[in-house]
Amino acid sequence: MNTIPFQPVRRDEVSWLGTTPIPAAPYYDPAYFELEREAVFKRSWLQIGHVCELSGPGSFIRREVEAANASVLITRGKDNEIRAFHNICTHRGTELVQEESGRRANFSCRYHRWTFGTDGALLSAPDFEQFNLAKADCGLLRVAVEICAGLIFINFAPDPTPLRESLGDLTVRLEALPISLATNFTEYVYEIEANWKLTYDNFQENYHLRFIHPRSSGAGIGAENPFGYAAGFSFHGQHRKQIIWSNPAPPPPPYTLSLAFRQALASAAAKGHVLTPGPTEYFALFPNFFLLGSALQPFSQMVMPISATRSRGVIRIYWIGEDASASERFAREALMASARDVHCEDRDVILAGQKGLSSGALKHIHFQTQEALCRHLYLQVDAMVQAYKAEDLV
Ligand code: FES
Numbered sequence: 372m373n374t375i376p377f378q379p380v381r382r383d384e385v386s387w388l389g390t391t392p393i394p395a396a397p398y399y400d401p402a403y404f405e406l407e408r409e410a411v412f413k414r415s416w417l418q419i420g421h422v423c424e425l426s427g428p429g430s431f432i433r434r435e436v437e438a439a440n441a442s443v444l445i446t447r448g449k450d451n452e453i454r455a456f457h458n459i460c461t462h463r464g465t466e467l468v469q470e471e472s473g474r475r476a477n478f479s480c481r482y483h484r485w486t487f488g489t490d491g492a493l494l495s496a497p498d499f500e501q502f503n504l505a506k507a508d509c510g511l512l513r514v515a516v517e518i519c520a521g522l523i524f525i526n527f528a529p530d531p532t533p534l535r536e537s538l539g540d541l542t543v544r545l546e547a548l549p550i551s552l553a554t555n556f557t558e559y560v561y562e563i564e565a566n567w568k569l570t571y572d573n574f575q576e577n578y579h580l581r582f583i584h585p586r587s588s589g590a591g592i593g594a595e596n597p598f599g600y601a602a603g604f605s606f607h608g609q610h611r612k613q614i615i616w617s618n619p620a621p622p623p624p625p626y627t628l629s630l631a632f633r634q635a636l637a638s639a640a641a642k643g644h645v646l647t648p649g650p651t652e653y654f655a656l657f658p659n660f661f662l663l664g665s666a667l668q669p670f671s672q673m674v675m676p677i678s679a680t681r682s683r684g685v686i687r688i689y690w691i692g693e694d695a696s697a698s699e700r701f702a703r704e705a706l707m708a709s710a711r712d713v714h715c716e717d718r719d720v721i722l723a724g725q726k727g728l729s730s731g732a733l734k735h736i737h738f739q740t741q742e743a744l745c746r747h748l749y750l751q752v753d754a755m756v757q758a759y760k761a762e763d764l765v
């Protein structure tokens with residue numbers, strides 16, 4: 372077979388990121404995490420959902436954002452506009468909505484029945500004359516919300532840089548992906564005793580593939596690329612991207628998985644979805660979200676920090692159209708089951724990594740050239756943390 376020989380990313384291509392060891396404390400230290408909370412998670416665009424979860428006026432989702440000590444209510448108003456609010460009653464601060472999602476004409480606080488519209492306005496409050504207040508001043512507290520490629524992002528900063536400006540040249544690429552057309556998804560949520568960067572970094576490098584995934588990653592490694600390294604990296608402000616290497620001669624997948632792929636392809640064709648073949652792009656959007664822009668099964672993960680050493684991962688595979696048959700359901704579940712299998716292998720080493728780091732014995736860790744995306748994430752986080760500390764001194 373005639374193939375272009377694989378060229379891994381060269382050291383000089385990423386040497387601008389530096390080559391020195393990275394301090395270990397940011398991967399376990401509670402004091403550093405408190406700085407990240409203020410400097411990063413209260414000031415960055417955070418991916419929180421997809422528009423397909425808000426399918427009609429009055430639909431809502433509630434999301435816990437532990438990294439910002441916040442609970443957020445995202446609604447689609449009667450006017451079809453998507454808005455985000457702190458999930459807090461403005462009377463005395465009670466959590467307003469407890470369900471994870473649903474559809475409502477309004478939101479009534481269980482404590483004293485202040486009632487808010489889907490646009491956040493205070494509609495009614497029992498015996499309101501007893502307050503020295505105007506209803507117009509008592510609406511729910513807004514959180515900035517913007518959408519790109521069907522993905523919903525929120526930002527707790529009072530006047531954040533617009534999302535598209537932050538995503539820069541990635542905006543156009545993201546909006547061309549099939550995820551913007553997704554109507555539903557298969558989701559897998561897990562919690563893990565590990566720092567969010569350690570958890571996330573596991574998915575930003577392929578150095579571990581051949582050791583941790585010998586069973587499941589056959590297609591990802593080959594004779595000319597024995598580590599399954601990426602075919603290219605690019606850096607976009609705080610964000611980064613890699614092109615997943617495509618094995619020209621992959622081994623046949625396990626029987627169940629090959630059935631699932633065939634069925635998923637047939638279902639997509641039957642629905643008239645054009646699957647443009649091409650390299651799979653991996654978008655790492657700062658701080659804690661990544662998306663594999665696969666044409667057949669866009670795959671994403673959001674890693675929500677809960678504490679310095681605990682995180683929650685939300686893994687999704689997005690689909691266009693409901694299941695048309697039991698075979699299509701099988702295909703979708705089988706593809707997610709296979710992703711979960713791979714994740715089980717990762718989970719053990721992430722936990723072991725945290726155990727080692729949390730001992731505090733190691734003062735530094737090391738990232739090689741092919742782990743440049745991990746280095747870039749740390750550098751972005753630390754730049755924000757250091758800038759925040761400097762502000763505090765002024
Ligand atoms: S705290 Fe919500 S109505 Fe009183």
Ligand SMILES: [Fe+2]
Pocket residue numbers: 573579580583584717
């Ligand atoms: Fe892995």
